Amino acid sequence: MSPSPSQGKGKLYIVGTGPGRSDQMTMRARDAIASSTHVVGNQIYLDNVSDLLAGKEIFNSSMGREVQRAKKAVELAQDHMVSIVSGGDAGVYGMASIVLEIVEKSFPETAVEIVPGVTAASAAASLLGSPLSSDFMVISLSDLLTPWVEIERRLEAAFGVGVPVVLYNPKSLRRPDNLHTALSIAKKHLPGTTPIGVVKDAYRPDETVTVTKLEALAENDDFVDMHSTVVVGGLDSRIWAEGESVRGIITPRGYNRKYAY
Ligand code: SAH
Numbered sequence: 001m002s003p004s005p006s007q008g009k010g011k012l013y014i015v016g017t018g019p020g021r022s023d024q025m026t027m028r029a030r031d032a033i034a035s036s037t038h039v040v041g042n043q044i045y046l047d048n049v050s051d052l053l054a055g056k057e058i059f060n061s062s063m064g065r066e067v068q069r070a071k072k073a074v075e076l077a078q079d080h081m082v083s084i085v086s087g088g089d090a091g092v093y094g095m096a097s098i099v100l101e102i103v104e105k106s107f108p109e110t111a112v113e114i115v116p117g118v119t120a121a122s123a124a125a126s127l128l129g130s131p132l133s134s135d136f137m138v139i140s141l142s143d144l145l146t147p148w149v150e151i152e153r154r155l156e157a158a159f160g161v162g163v164p165v166v167l168y169n170p171k172s173l174r175r176p177d178n179l180h181t182a183l184s185i186a187k188k189h190l191p192g193t194t195p196i197g198v199v200k201d202a203y204r205p206d207e208t209v210t211v212t213k214l215e216a217l218a219e220n221d222d223f224v225d226m227h228s229t230v231v232v233g234g235l236d237s238r239i240w241a242e243g244e245s246v247r248g249i250i251t252p253r254g255y256n257r258k259y260a261y
Contacts, residue, residue, distance in 0.1 A: 012077035016089040016117020020204035040073040041085035089119040124199035124229040129248025142169035159189040162235040195233040
């Protein structure tokens with residue numbers, strides 16, 4: 001895809017700001033925001049880039065007002081340099097799709113650049129070792145935009161394959177049992193000893209990393225919240241240990257099948 005040339009002098013950057021800490025943002029993301037005169041986003045993501053915002057026009061809105069925010073950004077981008085910021089990668093459960101749908105429908109000439117960011121799956125995996133080294137799947141347990149029956153169907157299929165499954169949005173205030181239900185589906189397909197990593201607030205001040213097992217998390221997932229990413233290991237995943245202490249999770253890519261080391 002190539003960005004379409006703008007009729008006006010504006011441009012829209014759709015910027016993934018990474019998991020939280022500013023040094024986990026890409027240079028391109030920082031440059032895009034720095035070169036914008038207008039920045040649109042949810043307050044949480046704007047806070048992550050507060051050092052870049054001096055002198056800019058800021059448009060923030062609360063969670064759940066995504067469509068309104070996306071429209072505002074596209075309108076502004078007809079005449080201005082605009083960044084719309086979205087946590088992690090803007091194209092992974094983020095703002096990119098709604099922004100592009102509005103561009104396509106109402107302002108097709110808008111110049112757009114999508115700036116990738118470190119998504120929660122990569123951020124969480126880096127803190128757990130190497131749990132996602134080969135094929136893996138990603139599923140969001142949020143049923144705000146996807147019906148729950150469809151999510152369950154996807155969970156059955158994903159866990160049935162036996163590769164690691166990363167769960168985004170594992171808990172919501174409205175549906176606190178989503179994770180428990182997902183883990184019950186996992187238990188139908190995977191041994192209770194399957195390693196699981198839970199990373200809460202990756203690369204943020206309250207970061208916590210927990211390595212546990214499927215049977216234990218299915219028993220008690222109280223400590224998991226909506227700022228957590230859950231990495232359910234696959235059939236090849238194992239605990240990475242040093243003596244008695246658990247350092248993380250490794251899913252071998254398969255070098256052992258080819259090489260002696
Ligand atoms: N676009 C974002 C995902 C938004 S969905 C991205 O690419 O990362 C929101 C979910 O992402 C949260 O419920 C949580 O599961 C996950 N998440 C986002 N940031 C996180 C972080 N810093 N640590 C752990 N999980 C995170």
